[in-house]
Amino acid sequence: MKTVVPIPSVNRRQLLHTLAAAGAAAVSAGTHLARADSVLTRPIPSSGERLPAVGLGSWITFNVGYDEVARAACAEVIGNFFDAGGRLIDSSPMYGSSQAVIGGALKRLGKPAALFSADKVWTSPGSRGPAQIETSRLHWDVPRFDLLQVHNLLAWQEHLPTLNAMKAKGQLRYVGITTSEGRRHREVEEIMRKEPLDFVQVTYNVIDRDVEARILPLARERGIAVIVNRPFQQGALIERVARRPLPPWAGEIGCTSWAQLLLKFIISHPAVTCAIPATTSVAHVRENMEAAREPLPHEAMRRRMAVHVAAL
Amino acid sequence: MSEWWTYRLSNFLLFSPRTYYRLFELYNSEIWPGQVLALLVGLAMLALARNPGPWQSRVIAAALAASWLWVAWAFHYTRYASINWAAIYFAGAFALEALLLLGFGVVKELQLRRAGAGLLSAVGIGLFVFALVLHPLIGPLVGRSWSQIEIFAIAPDPTVIATLGVLVLASGSSTWLLLPIPILWCLVSGATAWTMHSADAAVMPVAAAVALAVRIGRPSKPDGY
Numbered sequence: 001m002k003t004v005v006p007i008p009s010v011n012r013r014q015l016l017h018t019l020a021a022a023g024a025a026a027v028s029a030g031t032h033l034a035r036a037d038s039v040l041t042r043p044i045p046s047s048g049e050r051l052p053a054v055g056l057g058s059w060i061t062f063n064v065g066y067d068e069v070a071r072a073a074c075a076e077v078i079g080n081f082f083d084a085g086g087r088l089i090d091s092s093p094m095y096g097s098s099q100a101v102i103g104g105a106l107k108r109l110g111k112p113a114a115l116f117s118a119d120k121v122w123t124s125p126g127s128r129g130p131a132q133i134e135t136s137r138l139h140w141d142v143p144r145f146d147l148l149q150v151h152n153l154l155a156w157q158e159h160l161p162t163l164n165a166m167k168a169k170g171q172l173r174y175v176g177i178t179t180s181e182g183r184r185h186r187e188v189e190e191i192m193r194k195e196p197l198d199f200v201q202v203t204y205n206v207i208d209r210d211v212e213a214r215i216l217p218l219a220r221e222r223g224i225a226v227i228v229n230r231p232f233q234q235g236a237l238i239e240r241v242a243r244r245p246l247p248p249w250a251g252e253i254g255c256t257s258w259a260q261l262l263l264k265f266i267i268s269h270p271a272v273t274c275a276i277p278a279t280t281s282v283a284h285v286r287e288n289m290e291a292a293r294e295p296l297p298h299e300a301m302r303r304r305m306a307v308h309v310a311a312l
Numbered sequence: 313m314s315e316w317w318t319y320r321l322s323n324f325l326l327f328s329p330r331t332y333y334r335l336f337e338l339y340n341s342e343i344w345p346g347q348v349l350a351l352l353v354g355l356a357m358l359a360l361a362r363n364p365g366p367w368q369s370r371v372i373a374a375a376l377a378a379s380w381l382w383v384a385w386a387f388h389y390t391r392y393a394s395i396n397w398a399a400i401y402f403a404g405a406f407a408l409e410a411l412l413l414l415g416f417g418v419v420k421e422l423q424l425r426r427a428g429a430g431l432l433s434a435v436g437i438g439l440f441v442f443a444l445v446l447h448p449l450i451g452p453l454v455g456r457s458w459s460q461i462e463i464f465a466i467a468p469d470p471t472v473i474a475t476l477g478v479l480v481l482a483s484g485s486s487t488w489l490l491l492p493i494p495i496l497w498c499l500v501s502g503a504t505a506w507t508m509h510s511a512d513a514a515v516m517p518v519a520a521a522v523a524l525a526v527r528i529g530r531p532s533k534p535d536g537y
Contacts, residue, residue, distance in 0.1 A: 063327045065394035067334055096326045096395045181323075234322070280328075 039085035040292045042273045044174065045223035046198045051116060053267040054292040055088030056081050056285065057229060057278035063096035073280065075105035080282045082112045084289035090201075090227065090276045091140075092120040092151050093132055099139035107141060117142050118199075118227070120178060122151035126158020133166075149176035149201055153184055153191070160195055174198035180229055182210050192218050201227040204272070205237060206265045206309045216271035225273040228266050232277060237262060241312055249304070253297045259284065263291035265305050268298075321507045327395040329508040333451075336460040336467065339391055343466065350379075350465035354444040354474065361437065361481065364424040369482075372424065373417020376475055379465035380410035387468060402500070406468070409475075409493040416490060422482040432480060435526045439477030439519065443470040447515070454511040469516055472497045476523035491527065495520045 041050035056078070064070035078089070091098045099119065106115065117140055123132045137145065148163050150156040156177060166172040176199030179188050185202075192200060192215070200219055202211045208230070219226045232238045241258045255261040259277070266275045277288045297305060340347065357375050360368040384406035392399035416422070425433045447470040448461045464470040472494045479487050479494070498520035505513035 060326065060328055063395050064331050065327075065335065065391070067331070067338060070331065070334065094326075094397075096397065 037085065038293055039289065040267070040294065040296070042225075042267075044198065044225045044273065046174070046225070051225075051274050052085055052087050052289075052292055053272070053274055054086065054263060054288055055090060055116075055118075055227070055274045055276040056086055057276035058089065058091040058098040058102060059095055059229075059278050060234075061278040061280045062091070062098040062101045064101055065097050071101055071104055072108075074101050075108045076282055077280060077285050078102065078105040079109050081285050081289065082109065082114055084286055085292070086285075086289055087114050088116040088118055088147075088227075088274055088276065090118040090229075091136075092122055093136050094120070094122045094151060099136055103139045103141045115142070116146045118147040118149065119145050120149045120151035121159050121163070122154055124155040124158075126155040126162065129155075129159050129162050133162075144171050144173075146172075147174040147176055147199055148172055149178045149199060151178055153177060153179060153187060156191060160191075164196065174225075176200055176225075176227070178227075178229070179203075182208060185210065185215060189214060189218060192222055192224060197222075197224050199225045199227055199273075201229055203230040204228045204266055204269070204275075205231050205233060206262055206306050207233065207237060209306070212269070216269060220271045226271050228272055228275040231263055231266050231275045232259070237309075241309060244312055247308055249301075252295075253301060254293060254295050256290075257287055259287050260291040261305065262309075263288060264296055265302060265309075267292065268296040268302055321503055325504070325507045326397075329510065331395055332504075332508065333456055333460045335391055335395065336462060337457065339387065339466075340459060340461070340463075343386070347463045347466055350463055351444070353379075354440075354464045357474075358437075358440060358444065361424060361440065361478070363426050364481075366421055369422045369424045370418050372478060373413050373422050375465075376471075376478060377410040377413035377418065379471050380406050380413060380475070382465060383468050383471050384410065387466070402468075402497075405493050405496070409490070412490050412493075413475075416486040417482075420486060422478070422487065423484055424478070424481045425483065432526055435522065436477045436479075436481035439480060439523060440474050441477075442519075443472075443474035443477060447473060450512045450515060468497060469501055472501075472516070473519045476519060480523050480526055487527075491524075495524065 040053045042053050043050050062074050064074060081089070089102060091102055093099065106112065119136050119140065121129045121133055121136075123129060133145075133148065148166070150159045150163070160175065160177075163172060163175040167175055176197055177188065177191055178201035179185070180203045182203060188200065188202070191197070200215070202215055204211050204216075205228075216226065218224075238258060241262075246255065246258065246261065250256075250261055253261070253264055255264060263275055263277065266272055277284075279285050279288065353375055357372050360372055364372065384403045388399045388403035388406055392402065425436065444464050448463055451461050452458050462469055464474050475490075475494050476498075479490055498516040502513055502515075502517040505516070
């Protein structure tokens, strides 16, 4: 019997966007195209649009102020991210100059069409939200954001209606909320149950696994995409394992570095849409993107990974 | 802030150590040779502080006020705020300290203890000399580039330590109004350096502790003035 695989519905705009992204990637990626094409993607449950399983965070790394040398280095990292098949870049008005640095890099790179722009609103009272969002948009220099999230749930009761209204008017494609390092998970759950969210952003890594109990299952149940922040515990996890040799079974899951092993643990969870490691290094962004490739660990291997890293 | 007890200092650090110290490198190169002028002003203040009368005290207070105002504008507002949104508030606090120095040190008078008048004046002058000469050397000593050195009246830390030295030399209850902002900055700067794992993170808190200890334990009237 022939199995019919349901194809996610896409509107004309999404189709054009995808085609444009593919065209831009073909031009800019050059010899990297084959590698970029094999990047693992995950669907956003609310639309079916697929996102690469590894994105790019900007906390600390892209906050370099007016330093032109550092800004050029950030642009090189972002350029390599796109070349390797990346799409989602995440920032926040809380991150100092990061938004402007990303905007400058996008301009240098000729506004890559593959970009999936994820930003946040972080202000109280909520009446200040629209002005802050517009300032952020000008920093990025994009026509509109793909995703806006309420940063750390700050004034979420006021911001979510604003974001939902923007989405209804076509000024925004997706709405989400964020938290980090395990804070306010009960409130996050409550919002996930009550509000029509497209995305939730949480901290998850091989050590910090609180979200496995309730939030990740709830995200699957409610059809909410999950972005994972702090995949390396802001570098602490990498420092913890860096001097240890990779376990002999790392090759079985296609890992040649600890960063890839740690990322594969995260993105192999079926509820996770995208992990967003931050880096200032071209080599590291390339290495991180390599994690978004088959093979991924199965459940028994994931348990083995968690036990191994916890013992280090 | 919900669940405030779950936050660590590192949650508030928005930039990397490399970016922070690179800020000083770019700042130093942009204002060169202003550092020479700043050092000359500092040396002139030190000379005046050796035997201070009413006009010398006022000149020292005015120079300090100008230094705080410059740091507020040129460092905090114009440069540091590009990587740390809280620097806008630091700029406000530094400008306020400049106004306080003008009010209580120029319009009124600080009444400075002269050099060589006991342990307290030695500590005051010692802190000033440390800020002017030794503090700039700490960065290179712990491995940072010479181009990133922090100079009195240019960078906040040595400016604050020099001010603490002058306030240790000063008498009168109004000087207590001048202490909170420098002390708070010592804590902020120390916390920032500690979070960045800087080897010299203890310098500012220790300077604040020394200044407070001698200020609290000092006689109510100035000697040798």
